[in-house]
Amino acid sequence: MTPLDYEFLRKLLRERSGLDLSSDKQYLVESRLIPLARRGGLSGIVELVQKIKAGSEALTSEVVEAMTTNETFFFRDKIPFDHLRETILPALLQARASRRSLRIWSAASSTGQEPYSIAMCLKQFGSALAGWRIEILATDLSLGVLEKARAGIFSQFEVQRGLPIQMLVKHFTQAGELWQLNADIRAMVQHRQLNLMQDFSHLGTFDVIFCRNVLIYFDPDTKAGIFDRLAKATEPDGMLVLGAAESVVGISDAFKPYPERRGLYRPNANRAPRPYPAARMQPALKAVAAR
Numbered sequence: 001m002t003p004l005d006y007e008f009l010r011k012l013l014r015e016r017s018g019l020d021l022s023s024d025k026q027y028l029v030e031s032r033l034i035p036l037a038r039r040g041g042l043s044g045i046v047e048l049v050q051k052i053k054a055g056s057e058a059l060t061s062e063v064v065e066a067m068t069t070n071e072t073f074f075f076r077d078k079i080p081f082d083h084l085r086e087t088i089l090p091a092l093l094q095a096r097a098s099r100r101s102l103r104i105w106s107a108a109s110s111t112g113q114e115p116y117s118i119a120m121c122l123k124q125f126g127s128a129l130a131g132w133r134i135e136i137l138a139t140d141l142s143l144g145v146l147e148k149a150r151a152g153i154f155s156q157f158e159v160q161r162g163l164p165i166q167m168l169v170k171h172f173t174q175a176g177e178l179w180q181l182n183a184d185i186r187a188m189v190q191h192r193q194l195n196l197m198q199d200f201s202h203l204g205t206f207d208v209i210f211c212r213n214v215l216i217y218f219d220p221d222t223k224a225g226i227f228d229r230l231a232k233a234t235e236p237d238g239m240l241v242l243g244a245a246e247s248v249v250g251i252s253d254a255f256k257p258y259p260e261r262r263g264l265y266r267p268n269a270n271r272a273p274r275p276y277p278a279a280r281m282q283p284a285l286k287a288v289a290a291r
């Protein structure tokens with residue numbers, strides 16, 4: 001790969017997915033894209049870049065997808081799910097008692113462990129949520145991870161990471177070496193492709209947004225723009241949940257930390273009003289595919 005090819009790919013990835021690669025990540029790009037090029041019958045990255053420049057939208061999407069990091073596991077970091085059970089849901093049960101509906105968004109849901117962990121937490125509330133309209137929306141840029149998430153089939157290794165044994169027994173059915181998530185939990189989650197770099201105002205507003213371990217790969221300006229738009233998508237008394245290594249502090253005043261609950265944020269009501277923030281996207285990008 002020539003330095004110019006690397007610069008071209010860096011710019012493309014930043015614009016298309018928000019991924020902010022430093023100047024020394026050639027090895028990462030090569031390790032992900034050389035196998036992709038070879039699978040497509042291309043000699044290597046130079047030819048792959050030529051095809052993208054010639055306008056191959058399909059190949060561009062494959063490159064963007066190949067560069068995503070999809071690491072996830074059930075009840076990742078544990079504390080956000082304790083907050084969900086002990087702080088967020090009890091507050092919302094009261095606040096939404098007359099409306100009896102909840103909307104929760106897992107905004108970079110990968111292979112589904114996060115939205116399904118949320119669904120299992122909600123199930124624990126049993127009759128307290130009986131008759132409520134519960135919506136859990138799981139979105140991700142990558143179609144590959146969404147397909148796996150929809151299937152709800154996990155390996156022994158995947159269910160051993162973070163999932164308490166009682167939950168495994170209660171919510172999964174063993175099929176040989178795999179574990180199928182039961183239909184009642186699967187039915188609680190809707191999966192859709194969505195790129196956070198694109199406008200998502202059409203999704204409406206949510207009571208809780210989980211946006212974990214994705215903004216960490218973005219530059220500060222891109223993060224700030226997404227925080228602005230996430231704030232518009234959060235109910236005034238709703239919550240944003242970020243990953244363990246993520247924060248709004250020093251990046252955006254669209255949210256303020258929830259006292260004594262690490263990783264939890266509320267929309268900042270005292271912020272000066274501003275116009276609806278534009279997504280930083282080019283028109284060529286594929287429209288959000290609602291599936």
Ligand SMILES: C[S@@+](CC[C@H](N)C(=O)[O-])C[C@H]1O[C@@H](n2cnc3c(N)ncnc32)[C@H](O)[C@@H]1O
Nearest residue numbers: 017068071072108110141142195196212213214
């Ligand atoms: C490291 S995983 C995090 C999964 C889950 N939130 C968690 O914390 O376990 C990051 C996910 O973000 C997705 N992603 C990356 N860029 C994105 C973008 N611009 N819009 C939406 N999803 C994106 C990737 O495809 C990947 O599945």
